[in-house]
Amino acid sequence: MAEPSRQQSVPSVARQVHLASRPRGWPASENFAVVEAPVPEPAAGQVLVRNLLMSVDPYMRGRMNDVKSYVPPFRLGAPLDGGAVGEVVVSAADGLRPGDLVLHGLGWREYALVDAGSARVIDPALAPVSAYLGVLGMPGLTAYAGLLEVAGMRPGDTVFVSAAAGAVGSLVGQLARLKGAARVIGSAGSPAKVAHLRALGFDAAFDYHDRPVRESLREAAPDGIDVYFDNVGGDHLEAAISALRPHGRVAICGMISQYNAEEPAAAPRNLALLIGKQLTLRGFLVSSHEGLREQFVTKVSGWVRSGELRYDETVVEGIEAAPAAFLGLLRGENLGKMLVRL
């Protein structure tokens, strides 16, 4: 192909967020550095994207540790990455044109050089671009696959979800209701969030700071639960195992209570209950459930358009605020999806 096509003038340098040091325990702002770097020119098959919104997600905490896991650790002195949406400003790739809006995996920077194969064009007429990072994106598919495929939720089930005011949890609870759950229970970290869960249609909700989770859950689900969608681990998981009825199922999506622990975390001491109650605990990654994406997008976008499913966003402004947004996410300062507008 000929010269890369460009729509607008591009600065020669732009900002990105580096991992300056690896956190021990809770991360802090000094673990991050906002640095200026040259804006590169796309090679053949690439596009230069001006990022509009980037996502911060709990799983990123694990990537800050130097351990082998399902995704490689972030490198020191290099930009972080993660979900982002942006506008193609220079294209050297067939099929992508300046002005196209794309979803890709190179957030934490104002301008991203993206391989065309890693960018997915999104349609702002179908949904706000932010939705592609939340309700119609990775968190949405996580909720959908975890609840329906991993936990195998069935109509009539009583469903409990932790971190229920977060991007994933708030969808899990609403999806459970839409799929015919008998009762939906959520836990969250503040009275305002608890009130919000009730407004979203949760049958019961509690603040896990108030009392032992076990007690709150017993009161909220006196007859037990069938499904637990775990975003938290620790005492939430232990309480859920005690509350589960025979053949109950746990989809383990995250354990945010443990991500900043410097010691091995407290573990559920009641795993022997798995035997007599014939329980299943299953960890999962959304990446293994791509086969559900089409069904998920069709169903969930329909429910969003009809107003049956609501989603919330907490948006922080400017790349320099991205580290604070991430730290705030770990402290639970968000309602719904935490995003940074660049």
Place this chain on the structure above:
Amino acid sequence: MAEPSRQQSVPSVARQVHLASRPRGWPASENFAVVEAPVPEPAAGQVLVRNLLMSVDPYMRGRMNDVKSYVPPFRLGAPLDGGAVGEVVVSAADGLRPGDLVLHGLGWREYALVDAGSARVIDPALAPVSAYLGVLGMPGLTAYAGLLEVAGMRPGDTVFVSAAAGAVGSLVGQLARLKGAARVIGSAGSPAKVAHLRALGFDAAFDYHDRPVRESLREAAPDGIDVYFDNVGGDHLEAAISALRPHGRVAICGMISQYNAEEPAAAPRNLALLIGKQLTLRGFLVSSHEGLREQFVTKVSGWVRSGELRYDETVVEGIEAAPAAFLGLLRGENLGKMLVRL
């Protein structure tokens, strides 16, 4: 029907073992009482059975506690019960005649009054009667269903089983080999048992007293495992979770390390690994897998006859020794199935 038919003279009193008190922690002989009781006469639809062999099983420990579980607790001052085989001596039931050998659930007594619907006639020409309490009975079906249905073992899997010299574990390891496992690893509690596992065809075996299970398992399975059949819980489960490869599966059959614990037991602190490795932990009861029984009996009896599958029995003589047999089982004094000959 007419008078009950009888084959032989029946004593007026016989011995049975009662639960004298509920153990705290490790049970002891004073928790049991061998008492004489009148031998009853069968009512219509019942048979009187002279028990020949009775089973002692780890799950019985849980029934000694006064807690609601999947089977009701044993009652104080009443006979214990459990698997037994015996000979019908008086029948007041159609279809059962004196001399028939039957498998039933009223062990821990010399004579049992059994509802005909709870007795299954067994054929001593097909297998020794003891096999119906072990390799062809509940422990055998437990191993078969747990390995193949609950853990979904596939050819090429590396399989680890704990309490591998016990009635269930020794079958799990051999079934895994017969079903095409790439590598079979067992843990047991003595050097003699470890040697026995190697003789049974296990590729690797270790004594869990020697070193931390995690270290022994890493050496025995340097490339990790795909399936763990858990009879033990605690540090074995934690080590297995660390060793499991992506999409690994755990069938949780028992947690004998915890049955006598007076405090809530140590729990695996690495459950967060379930997420990134997409692991499944599933507790099960053999009673939910009756649908496999016919297939199981056909396959396993064939392997036993051909000599491809071996089974061991540790037999203790006399009902007065039944409590000691049970206590010995909890301490791991058995090789293979622990039985009491009455």
